[in-house]
Amino acid sequence: MSDEPSNDGQRFDRLPETAEEREVPGRATREEVLDWWNERFEIPPETFDEYTFWEKGAGKVWVLRGDTANPISVEGLGMTFLRTRQEHWKPTTNAVQRFGREATKNVVELGAEEATTFAAGEDQELDWEGDWGYLIAAHDVAGEREPIGVGLFLYGELRSTVPKGRRENLDALSE
Amino acid sequence: MNPLQRYLPLVDDEEAFLEACDRPLPYSVRVNTIKTTVDRATEALDDEGVGYEQTDWNPEILRLTEGKAGTTWPYFHGWLHGQEEVSALPAIALDPQPGETVWDTCAAPGSKSTQLSALMDDEGFVVANDNSLGRLSALRHNAERLGVTNVAVTNKDARNFSLKPFDFDQFDRTLVDAPCSCEGTCRKNPDALEKWTMDHVHSVVGIQKGIIRRAIQATRPGGTVVYSTCTFAPEENEAIVNHALETEDCEVVEFDTPLETSPGITEWEDEEYHPSVEKTHRVYPHQNDTGGFFCAKLRVGGVAESEEGEA
Numbered sequence: 032m033s034d035e036p037s038n039d040g041q042r043f044d045r046l047p048e049t050a051e052e053r054e055v056p057g058r059a060t061r062e063e064v065l066d067w068w069n070e071r072f073e074i075p076p077e078t079f080d081e082y083t084f085w086e087k088g089a090g091k092v093w094v095l096r097g098d099t100a101n102p103i104s105v106e107g108l109g110m111t112f113l114r115t116r117q118e119h120w121k122p123t124t125n126a127v128q129r130f131g132r133e134a135t136k137n138v139v140e141l142g143a144e145e146a147t148t149f150a151a152g153e154d155q156e157l158d159w160e161g162d163w164g165y166l167i168a169a170h171d172v173a174g175e176r177e178p179i180g181v182g183l184f185l186y187g188e189l190r191s192t193v194p195k196g197r198r199e200n201l202d203a204l205s206e
Numbered sequence: 207m208n209p210l211q212r213y214l215p216l217v218d219d220e221e222a223f224l225e226a227c228d229r230p231l232p233y234s235v236r237v238n239t240i241k242t243t244v245d246r247a248t249e250a251l252d253d254e255g256v257g258y259e260q261t262d263w264n265p266e267i268l269r270l271t272e273g274k275a276g277t278t279w280p281y282f283h284g285w286l287h288g289q290e291e292v293s294a295l296p297a298i299a300l301d302p303q304p305g306e307t308v309w310d311t312c313a314a315p316g317s318k319s320t321q322l323s324a325l326m327d328d329e330g331f332v333v334a335n336d337n338s339l340g341r342l343s344a345l346r347h348n349a350e351r352l353g354v355t356n357v358a359v360t361n362k363d364a365r366n367f368s369l370k371p372f373d374f375d376q377f378d379r380t381l382v383d384a385p386c387s388c389e390g391t392c393r394k395n396p397d398a399l400e401k402w403t404m405d406h407v408h409s410v411v412g413i414q415k416g417i418i419r420r421a422i423q424a425t426r427p428g429g430t431v432v433y434s435t436c437t438f439a440p441e442e443n444e445a446i447v448n449h450a451l452e453t454e455d456c457e458v459v460e461f462d463t464p465l466e467t468s469p470g471i472t473e474w475e476d477e478e479y480h481p482s483v484e485k486t487h488r489v490y491p492h493q494n495d496t497g498g499f500f501c502a503k504l505r506v507g508g509v510a511e512s513e514e515g516e517a
Contacts, residue, residue, distance in 0.1 A: 081329075082355065096328055096356040100373040106342060107359030110350045128284055129241065129353040150282055172279050173249040179282075196347060199282050204253055 043085040043093065043108045045101040058086055059115040067113070067120055072134035072167060079130075085109070090116030094126065121165055124180040124193055131167045131178030138167045139182060139189065143203040146170035149179055149191045152198040157189040165192075172204060209389050209402040213438045216471060217490055226492035231393035235275050235286040236294060236317075237266045239324045241353045242285040250280035263464030264298070267291055284351045289317045290394070292465065292489050292496035296383055296434040297321040299461050299503050304329040306378040309424060311364035311417050314341030316348035318383055323354040333377070335360040335367065365416035369424060376426040382433045384414045384446070390436035390498025393491060407441050414446045422454040428510025431456065434501045438488070440474035443500040447486060448479040455507030458482040463501070466493040470502065 036054045038044070046061045047053045053060055064084050065076040085093045085108050095109030110129070114121040122131075131138070139159055141149055148155045149168050159166075161184075168182040168189070180197075183190040210227055217223040235258075237247045244265050251258055257272030269291065280286050297318050302308045304327045313319040313334035323332050334349070334357050336342055342361055349357055362368070364382075369375055387407050388398040414435075421431045433450070435442055447470070450456055458480075470486030472479045486502035 094355055095358075097331060099331065099358065100371060103358070103371050105358045105371060106361050107346050107349070107357070109355045109357065110353070123350075125284075125350040125353065129355070150279075172283065173246040173253065175246070177283055197282075197351070199277050201277060201279055201282060202254060204279060 038086065038089050039102070040088045042102045042104040043087045045098075046084040046086060046092065057089075057116050059084075059092060059113075064092065064113060064115075068130075071137055071165070072131070073136040074130060074133045078133055082109075084112065090114055119164055121192070122181055124197055127167050127178050127181050131169070132176075134167050134178070137162055137165075138169050138178070139184070140176065141168055141170045141179070143170070143205065146179060147201050147203045149182065149189070150193060150199050150201050152191045152193045152195070154188055154190045156187055157184065159184055159189070170204075208399055209387070209439075210392075210399065216438070216468075216488075217492075218468070219492060222492035223490055226490070226495065227392050227498075229393060231290065231497060232495060233270045233274070234261070234289065234291045235268050235270065236289045236321060237268065238285055238287055238320070238352045239266065240328050241283065242280070247280050247285045250285065251275070251278065254278045254280075261291060264294060267294055284353050287317060287320060287348065287352060289321070290497050292494070292499045293317060293436070294321060295463060295465065295489070295499060295501050296381055296432050297325060299463070299501055300379050300381050300430060300432040302326050302330070302379050306330045307333075307374055309333045309335065309367075309377040309380040309421070311335055311367070311380065311382050311421055312337075312385060313345055313359075314338060315344035318381060319345065319357065320349055320352045320354050322381065323349075323356050324352075326356065328354060328356045330356055332357045333360060333372070334358070335362055335364055337361065337363045365413070365420050367420055367424060377424055377429065378426060379430045380421040380425045380432075382418050382421045382431065384417055384433065384435050384442070385410055386414070386435035386437040386442050387439055388436050389438055390491075390500075393497055407439055411441055411446070414442055415449050418446055418450045419454055422450060422456050422504065422506055425506045426510070427506055427508025428513060429506045431504040431506060432501065433504065434499065436497060436499055438490075438498050438500070440471055440477075443488070443502075444470045444472070444474065444479045444483045444486065445477060447483050447502045447504070450504065451480050451482070456504045457507065458485045459503050459505045460485045461503045463487050465489060465496070468493070470500075
């Protein structure tokens with residue numbers, strides 16, 4: 032047994048502000064999380080001024096509106112937000128639906144048929160000149176662009192990461 | 207025994223009551239204002255050819271008249287949540303404000319909890335508790351799909367719920383949407399009538415009493431507790447409120463409901479209840495073409511901090 036502070040899968044710990052304040056090895060910091068959303072999607076850090084970030088289970092980061100006791104043993108806190116502790120961080124479908132409207136970078140706008148393919152959880156070929164990796168897939172609905180979920184773009188293919196429980200066979204909206 | 211017969215002496219129109227209980231329930235959805243607006247949600251339904259009408263009492267509740275909403279884009283985006291019209295009542299009665307601390311004692315599968323968050327503009331803190339671990343996953347799934355971020359989910363018995371994990375020691379408002387014998391849902395689940403027994407009523411009454419008492423104890427002086435059920439049984443409704451009045455420091459307060467309702471009753475079989483339980487609301491299916499429901503609003507006794515020094 033080591034005395035080094037470690038990640039406890041049974042409770043939520045607030046992310047440290049910066050690397051200097053980090054006690055648990057491998058834990059993402061608030062600063063890194065804000066930088067990541069800003070660099071990847073150009074979602075401004077101020078978007079999250081009213082929110083705190085928490086880790087429960089190795090690498091699973093949750094977002095909470097406001098703040099609470101730290102640490103805290105509850106079943107859920109805010110919503111799942113971001114998977115860290117892996118080479119490429121991955122945002123959740125629900126986080127992208129909730130906060131992805133602010134994004135101006137790495138957003139792929141899908142046509143009506145492409146959007147239905149994506150929502151069904153299916154992969155598709157895609158003509159995309161931008162970055163590889165995790166993208167926000169969006170489409171037009173009720174007159175505005177709306178994020179659908181997270182796509183992984185590799186070798187000319189957009190893989191849908193919509194989780195099984197959220198997949199739907201939807202009708203294509205008329206364009 | 208069909209339990210509906212028990213309640214005929216309580217209703218104004220027996221035939222209309224029994225007829226309504228026999229009809230299937232209209233399907234309705236609530237617009238989730240955390241992720242969208244009523245205008246955008248209805249435009250998206252229009253685009254998919256789903257027919258709906260806005261209820262005259264709440265623009266965020268839509269009755270579907272044609273098609274289903276479950277497999278549509280606005281549902282996929284978390285703009286809509288399937289929720290029975292009358293079940294929107296307790297959260298509205300509780301009237302939570304942005305920034306407040308609110309407890310939902312029996313929260314799964316999360317329709318009312320997520321409505322509380324929406325009413326608070328997703329600001330403040332909602333503790334969504336349920337003692338059933340199995341039902342908790344549905345609650346979590348719904349909260350995430352609807353984009354709720356101001357919630358903590360707990361898995362405790364509400365009757366001895368501890369605030370120890372939190373950085374506050376009382377709630378501003380608490381919702382007790384109690385487990386009950388559920389005859390009010392008979393239009394959706396006819397099983398509720400077939401499985402009904404007086405023994406079950408007696409067993410659930412003890413749980414209801416325990417939860418309402420803990421809810422009052424955990425809520426600040428001057429705070430609000432709303433107690434609701436989907437049963438017509440006075441044993442589980444007025445009698446529970448009466449028990450709360452006798453055992454805890456609280457009073458029944460009036461509240462306006464936009465739905466047609468009947469006042470709570472003060473006598474049932476050999477029992478008499480405190481006259482103030484008349485301020486509670488009974489909803490019968492024939493009144494608004496909804497499910498059956500009961501809703502009471504309580505003010506927790508004592509002086510609220512904001513009122514100190516004012517008198």
